Amino acid sequence: MKLNPGQNEAVKYVSGPCLVLAGAGSGKTGVICQKIAYLIQKCDYKARNIAAVTFTNKAAREMKERIIKMLGKDSTRGLTVSTFHSLGLDIVRREIKTLGYKPGFTLFDDQDSLSLIKELTIDELDGDKDLLSQLQSKISNWKNDLLLPDAVLKVANDAATQEFAEFYQRYHQHMKAYNALDFDDLILIPTLLLKNYPEVRERWRNKIRYLLVDEYQDTNISQYLLVQLLIGDRGKLTVVGDDDQSIYAWRGARPENLAQLQQDYPQLEVVKLEQNYRSTMPILAVANGVLGQSNDHFAKQLWSNRTSGVAPTLLTHHDESDQSRVGCESILDARER
Numbered sequence: 001m002k003l004n005p006g007q008n009e010a011v012k013y014v015s016g017p018c019l020v021l022a023g024a025g026s027g028k029t030g031v032i033c034q035k036i037a038y039l040i041q042k043c044d045y046k047a048r049n050i051a052a053v054t055f056t057n058k059a060a061r062e063m064k065e066r067i068i069k070m071l072g073k074d075s076t077r078g079l080t081v082s083t084f085h086s087l088g089l090d091i092v093r094r095e096i097k098t099l100g101y102k103p104g105f106t107l108f109d110d111q112d113s114l115s116l117i118k119e120l121t122i123d124e125l126d127g128d129k130d131l132l133s134q135l136q137s138k139i140s141n142w143k144n145d146l147l148l149p150d151a152v153l154k155v156a157n158d159a160a161t162q163e164f165a166e167f168y169q170r171y172h173q174h175m176k177a178y179n180a181l182d183f184d185d186l187i188l189i190p191t192l193l194l195k196n197y198p199e200v201r202e203r204w205r206n207k208i209r210y211l212l213v214d215e216y217q218d219t220n221i222s223q224y225l226l227v228q229l230l231i232g233d234r235g236k237l238t239v240v241g242d243d244d245q246s247i248y249a250w251r252g253a254r255p256e257n258l259a260q261l262q263q264d265y266p267q268l269e270v271v272k273l274e275q276n277y278r279s280t281m282p283i284l285a286v287a288n289g290v291l292g293q294s295n296d297h298f299a300k301q302l303w304s305n306r307t308s309g310v311a312p313t314l315l316t317h318h319d320e321s322d323q324s325r326v327g328c329e330s331i332l333d334a335r336e337r
Contacts, residue, residue, distance in 0.1 A: 003034065004275050006273045007030070007031050010238070011038050013269050016269060017236075018238040018270075018271060019241075019261055020238060024244075024279075027277055029214070031273070032063065032212055033063060036052060036079070036212065037070050040071060041071075045209065047075060047076045050210045050212070051080035051212070052081045053081075053082060053083065053214065056083065060083055060086070063081050064081040087190075091190040091193065101179055106179060106181070107186075114136055116175070117139075135164055143187075144184060144188075145221050145252075146192065149165060152168060191229065194229040194230065205230060212237075217255040219253065221252070224254070239258075243256075244300070259298075272298070274301055277304070280307070281309065282312060
């Protein structure tokens with residue numbers, strides 16, 4: 001992979017924390033893979049001391065396959081490329097005694113959790129699907145904000161929140177009795193563990209000597225703190241993200257985590273990847289115009305060598321149904337040509 005100047009800078013900057021602002025179609029996955037190769041081949045890092053974290057198993061699998069293709073299996077032995085939840089699960093398994101869980105704990109998926117919540121609140125909520133969904137979402141958000149039941153109960157300032165907090169406490173106690181964890185626990189528990197146990201924190205910092213995080217704009221409070229605890233003040237960190245591509249605020253993502261990095265690490269190196277390999281300039285001109293109206297912390301100006309192309313068409317619709325209908329008709333028309 002031939003690197004453009006921005007990509008080359010992002011790959012080779014290893015002396016401190018690095019934020020790579022990767023616009024759409026700018027080759028960010030390639031940059032992460034190339035940087036891992038650079039750390040191993042040029043900076044004397046062992047693969048077992050490098051971890052790359054992303055948000056889906058598919059993305060992690062494809063990234064690891066790409067790195068192995070570049071370096072070979074021997075050079076990448078021990079390399080961690082995983083989701084946040086998989087990394088959290090690994091920490092839980094290795095620190096099971098400190099956490100007070102028994103080996104062979106059960107991992108609840110969303111449906112398992114919902115069934116338990118329904119069972120524990122049958123007298124009060126009577127199986128109301130909407131209320132159960134609200135409660136499950138509320139518990140998840142509290143965990144993502146690193147709030148345990150006791151902390152929520154202390155700040156509950158209305159009857160509805162107080163009741164939900166009591167249900168959360170009930171759920172938390174039963175999960176512990178069942179020796180079970182849910183998906184949110186896989187971030188919450190390792191984060192609190194590293195925060196409260198210095199010897200465990202030091203052990204993981206010695207294991208993970210360089211950390212790379214993809215899609216950083218999608219991290220929530222607990223994921224941000226987990227990253228911070230893992231790297232400490234050494235700053236051996238590269239995060240790749242774009243606040244213009246954050247679409248998961250509804251599930252706790254905080255694109256402002258990108259700006260928070262500058263406050264926590266004043267020496268942060270910011271590299272912008274603005275060359276787009278996916279679109280043409282007419283499309284990017286529209287995108288830049290739209291993005292220019294937002295109040296971003298990090299302004300970007302996407303560009304492409306593909307200067308010509310069909311100009312985008314602006315369509316207006318009465319509602320989402322009309323929009324869906326026009327979209328489907330356009331696809332059918334394109335297939336018939």
